[in-house]
Amino acid sequence: MESGAGKHWTEEEVKALLSVWSEKNIRKQLHGTLRNKGIFIYIAKRLQELGVCRDWKQCRAKYKNLKYEYRTVKYAHNSGDVTKTMKFFHDLDAILRYEPVTQLAAEENGRCSATEAQLNTSPTTESTQVLAGVKAPA
Secondary structure: OOOOOOOOHHHHHHHHHHHHHHHHHHHHHHHOOOOHHHHHHHHHHHHOOOOHHHHOOHHHHHHHHHHHHHHHHHHHHHHHOOOOOOOHHHHHHHHOOOOOOOOOOOOOOOOEEEOOOOOOOOOOHHHHHHOOOOOOEO
């Protein structure tokens, strides 16, 4: 299967990504984690098991695009514009609706950092080793 950055995702590929993304341990690791390459390497491996050949960069890009599109539609709906829609809105709503809001604290250098510690509930030892190098310090 061709795997270029510009290759469109099929509906089946997006559904597979959503099924992996919807798992509680994946959602916990993705929430608020800025350096998440290890998580997306794990997601890409899981997708390969489901027959979807995408690399971690493609998975991360699709994740970010779906999340952005979801938030755009959600904001429009909250503003009263129900004409704006997207194909997987209800699936994404089920995944993102319960995402806790991470509170940001200002640091001395003007940057913000997440105050909520990430739970390290990796599904496998291998992914724990991969994720250990990319987790934000608690």
